[in-house]
Amino acid sequence: MSEHKPRKSIEKKMPKAFGWMAEYQDENNLLAAARKVRDSGYTKTDAFTPFPVHGIDEALGIKPTILPFIVLCAGFTGLATALLMQWWTNGFDYKYIISGKPFGITPASIPIAFELTVLFSAFTAFLGMIALNSLPKFSNPVFTNPRFDRATNDRFFLFVEATDKYYNRESVKELLGGTHPDSLDEVLEDTTPSTLPQPIILALLLLVVAGLIPGMIILNMRAGFSTAPRFHVFFDMDFQPKKKAQQQTTIFVDGRTMRPQVAGTIARGQLEEQDPFYLGYDPSKLTMSNDSPSVLFVSLQTPADGKPPIAVPPATKDEKTGGQPPATPVVPVLPWIVKLPIEANEDNMKVGKLKFETYCSACHGYGGYGDGLVHKRADALAQGYWLPPTSLHIDRVSKQPVGQIFNTITKGQGKMASYASSLTPKERWSIVLYVRALQRSRNANIDDVPVESRFLLDEDPKPVDPKPESTNSVEVTSK
Amino acid sequence: MNLNYDKASIEIPESWRAKAPIILSAGLIFLVVGMACCFMATSKGGDYTQALKYLTHSYLANFFYVFSFTLGALFFILVQFLTRAGWSSSIRRLAEILMMTIPYLALLFVPILVMLFAGSSALYGWNADPKDMENSVIASKATFFLSKEFFTIRTIAYFTIWILTASWFFRLSRQQDESGDTELSSLRQKWSGPLIMVFALSVSFAAFDWLMSIDADWYSTIFGVYVFSGSMMGFFALMIILCMLLQNAGKVQKLVTVEHFHDMGKFLFGFVMFWSYIAFSQLVLIWYANIPEETFWYQVRLEGGWKAFSYGIILVHFIIPFLFLMSRHIRRSRTLLATGAAWVLFAHWYDMTFLVMPNAGSAEFFPMVGHLLGGVGMLCIFSAIFIQRATGVPLVAMRDPRLPEALSYANPIL
Numbered sequence: 038m039s040e041h042k043p044r045k046s047i048e049k050k051m052p053k054a055f056g057w058m059a060e061y062q063d064e065n066n067l068l069a070a071a072r073k074v075r076d077s078g079y080t081k082t083d084a085f086t087p088f089p090v091h092g093i094d095e096a097l098g099i100k101p102t103i104l105p106f107i108v109l110c111a112g113f114t115g116l117a118t119a120l121l122m123q124w125w126t127n128g129f130d131y132k133y134i135i136s137g138k139p140f141g142i143t144p145a146s147i148p149i150a151f152e153l154t155v156l157f158s159a160f161t162a163f164l165g166m167i168a169l170n171s172l173p174k175f176s177n178p179v180f181t182n183p184r185f186d187r188a189t190n191d192r193f194f195l196f197v198e199a200t201d202k203y204y205n206r207e208s209v210k211e212l213l214g215g216t217h218p219d220s221l222d223e224v225l226e227d228t229t230p231s232t233l234p235q236p237i238i239l240a241l242l243l244l245v246v247a248g249l250i251p252g253m254i255i256l257n258m259r260a261g262f263s264t265a266p267r268f269h270v271f272f273d274m275d276f277q278p279k280k281k282a283q284q285q286t287t288i289f290v291d292g293r294t295m296r297p298q299v300a301g302t303i304a305r306g307q308l309e310e311q312d313p314f315y316l317g318y319d320p321s322k323l324t325m326s327n328d329s330p331s332v333l334f335v336s337l338q339t340p341a342d343g344k345p346p347i348a349v350p351p352a353t354k355d356e357k358t359g360g361q362p363p364a365t366p367v368v369p370v371l372p373w374i375v376k377l378p379i380e381a382n383e384d385n386m387k388v389g390k391l392k393f394e395t396y397c398s399a400c401h402g403y404g405g406y407g408d409g410l411v412h413k414r415a416d417a418l419a420q421g422y423w424l425p426p427t428s429l430h431i432d433r434v435s436k437q438p439v440g441q442i443f444n445t446i447t448k449g450q451g452k453m454a455s456y457a458s459s460l461t462p463k464e465r466w467s468i469v470l471y472v473r474a475l476q477r478s479r480n481a482n483i484d485d486v487p488v489e490s491r492f493l494l495d496e497d498p499k500p501v502d503p504k505p506e507s508t509n510s511v512e513v514t515s516k
Numbered sequence: 517m518n519l520n521y522d523k524a525s526i527e528i529p530e531s532w533r534a535k536a537p538i539i540l541s542a543g544l545i546f547l548v549v550g551m552a553c554c555f556m557a558t559s560k561g562g563d564y565t566q567a568l569k570y571l572t573h574s575y576l577a578n579f580f581y582v583f584s585f586t587l588g589a590l591f592f593i594l595v596q597f598l599t600r601a602g603w604s605s606s607i608r609r610l611a612e613i614l615m616m617t618i619p620y621l622a623l624l625f626v627p628i629l630v631m632l633f634a635g636s637s638a639l640y641g642w643n644a645d646p647k648d649m650e651n652s653v654i655a656s657k658a659t660f661f662l663s664k665e666f667f668t669i670r671t672i673a674y675f676t677i678w679i680l681t682a683s684w685f686f687r688l689s690r691q692q693d694e695s696g697d698t699e700l701s702s703l704r705q706k707w708s709g710p711l712i713m714v715f716a717l718s719v720s721f722a723a724f725d726w727l728m729s730i731d732a733d734w735y736s737t738i739f740g741v742y743v744f745s746g747s748m749m750g751f752f753a754l755m756i757i758l759c760m761l762l763q764n765a766g767k768v769q770k771l772v773t774v775e776h777f778h779d780m781g782k783f784l785f786g787f788v789m790f791w792s793y794i795a796f797s798q799l800v801l802i803w804y805a806n807i808p809e810e811t812f813w814y815q816v817r818l819e820g821g822w823k824a825f826s827y828g829i830i831l832v833h834f835i836i837p838f839l840f841l842m843s844r845h846i847r848r849s850r851t852l853l854a855t856g857a858a859w860v861l862f863a864h865w866y867d868m869t870f871l872v873m874p875n876a877g878s879a880e881f882f883p884m885v886g887h888l889l890g891g892v893g894m895l896c897i898f899s900a901i902f903i904q905r906a907t908g909v910p911l912v913a914m915r916d917p918r919l920p921e922a923l924s925y926a927n928p929i930l
Binding site: 089091092094095101105109136137138143144145147148 | 796799800803804806842843844925926928
């Protein structure tokens with residue numbers, strides 16, 4: 038290797054000298070030497086040690102770095118950036134209501150301001166440290182001395198730079214020599230050639246050229262035309278042996294890829310299409326109706342025109358008032374169920390009352406007269422254009438079988454939306470029970486009140502209370 | 517280990533001991549005058565309801581103000597042993613003496629318990645008859661947790677935990693003064709981990725019970741951490757001032773170095789930041805969710821003349837100490853650092869006032885002057901207790917095995 042080259046050339050050409058470097062066995066010698074050098078007035082000094090030596094900065098006379106002030110400025114810049122950005126975007130340029138919060142700088146801006154302060158500070162601290170240390174530096178003249186390799190292992194080095202304003206080659210040598218170093222060498226310029234070997238240059242060139250290839254291909258494709266079909270990298274992913282909805286197949290005779298249900302299957306959720314409890318009518322009796330299937334089908338849908346359908350006469354004989362003819366022939370006679378599928382007991386009545394007052398009373402009113410708060414407000418605002426909610430006590434409604442009321446709650450009617458998503462079927466039936474009780478309470482006589490509860494009526498001088506407190510004592514019959 | 521040292525240099529100054537009775541009397545006078553000022557200025561005619569409310573709130577705020585220093589000291593001791601810290605060995609005894617004042621300060625909590633059992637609901641609204649708590653959510657619940665009996669049991673439990681922990685650590689530390697046995701350090705290191713968990717829970721719950729329950733309808737789960745962060749900040753401020761005063765009196769001059777001041781300054785700065793972080797965390801969640809049952813706590817602090825005071829806490833408790841303590845030159849200068857610490861001591865009192873006083877009523881000049889006098893009085897009483905407790909105890913644990921480390925370390929120049 039070229040270890041001896043610099044030494045030889047000292048006598049010949051005197052390569053550039055960077056300063057003196059002394060080597061010590063332990064950090065105490067180093068610290069003592071550093072103090073001596075510091076006290077002699079040298080400032081361009083440096084120490085190289087295998088581990089951090091406490092007190093070396095003081096011994097070398099290193100002044101505190103200005104990095105903290107740079108970081109402080111960067112932090113304030115980050116803070117100002119974040120606040121200005123948020124004020125500009127949301128308080129000035131594009132006011133947009135988010136969660137109903139005020140525009141501009143709010144407490145919600147502080148975390149972002151904090152983040153940007155930290156981000157700017159951290160990057161500045163890191164990059165500033167790199168820059169202030171003049172890094173990256175690929176080579177340092179101290180490396181020319183092979184003894185210096187032990188700086189990472191078990192030796193301590195003190196370096197006085199030639200650029201120091203008091204530097205004098207002989208006096209520094211004398212000074213360092215007086216600190217009892219293990220060795221004292223002059224740091225000389227590295228005279229090994231610094232040009233890159235040719236193979237490496239070639240390889241780098243090749244790499245650069247190769248790196249251009251993808252870009253060129255893309256540019257070529259963007260600028261030119263091609264009639265060739267698209268190149269499929271993963272052919273079996275692009276063309277999978279499967280059928281999608283609405284496609285044809287040769288596997289089945291009917292050629293359909295979508296297969297119909299096997300007869301008699303009831304899939305999850307389909308039970309509700311089968312059971313009177315979920316429908317309000319008995320689907321098995323549908324065929325017994327005189328109406329054509331299409332009329333029946335249409336009648337099961339929620340009316341689209343928003344007009345309330347005309348009263349539907351009861352379907353079966355055991356309904357009390359079955360005699361009235363339908364107003365229009367279009368309205369079908371559905372096999373509504375007329376007997377409540379749930380028990381008419383106290384618990385169900387309570388649920389019905391609660392749910393009615395939660396969901397129904399807003400429009401229909403607590404008493405069911407169609408005079409809820411929504412109605413009152415809309416009536417005041419709409420000035421006559423408002424179609425009031427249906428009173429539950431008109432003949433048309435009170436004569437409906439329970440199944441039909443259930444169907445109305447489930448599917449909605451006219452302006453009334455479907456409540457199937459808000460209420461379970463059981464709750465809907467409880468509401469029907471409660472509505473029945475409400476209706477009954479309008480036409481009750483003293484015999485409907487249990488004997489032991491009648492004194493309550495005497496104590497209360499008021500006439501009939503529109504609020505249905507008394508309904509719990511009314512016997513409910515749904516037949 | 518044999519150290520040659522002047523025994524007199526690690527004793528509490530004779531002049532301090534001589535002044536202790538005067539400080540105590542002055543503290544009592546200040547406290548009484550302050551409380552009387554609160555009481556007189558808020559009583560209207562024959563109606564003392566508001567006056568009593570103001571008085572008790574002021575007492576609680578001032579009590580917790582000085583008590584939080586001892587909690588900070590206890591945590592400091594625990595965490596020094598948990599981390600096996602060497603740097604703090606020479607200042608640890610001061611914190612140990614501070615934490616040993618807890619038994620005395622516990623006596624100052626007795627009036628609050630007496631007041632509870634006398635049936636007063638001036639401070640803790642939950643102590644009122646449920647019939648009188650119409651607008652309260654807790655009134656409609658079974659209030660077993662906030663009943664005076666259970667409250668007292670918990671209070672006693674907290675004090676028991678803290679006193680036992682503090683005395684055990686103090687006893688071992690004093691034993692080490694005699695024997696120099698390093699095993700005593702290992703034993704404390706071993707138990708500091710479990711005890712710090714017990715400490716964390718007890719402080720959090722004490723904060724909930726004593727401070728948060730003055731408004732029992734409001735709750736914030738971070739409240740315990742909030743109080744803890746403020747307490748630590750107050751503790752380090754007090755330590756800095758204490759070390760400086762001792763050095764000015766000619767004590768511990770070589771044992772507490774500029775490096776200790778620098779490091780305590782760093783902790784002070786750190787806890788200023790930590791408090792701000794926690795206080796803001798509490799605020800931003802409540803502000804963003806904007807639920808009436810949470811926001812009313814801040815509403816109370818923005819009405820009745822408290823608005824400027826409450827906004828002022830950002831300046832007093834965060835911006836000023838944060839910017840002032842940021843530079844290492846300030847943290848390494850004893851005088852400047854002590855100035856900052858004195859400001860932080862005030863900021864901590866400000867914070868305690870912010871937490872408690874708006875619940876008592878509107879901000880008015882004379883009651884607030886009374887409250888401030890009460891705070892000064894409480895601080896004087898605390899100082900007297902400290903001097904009394906420090907008498908006969910060396911101010912530095914001279915035979916601590918880590919003491920050489922504490923005396924030789926240095927902060928690197930950045």
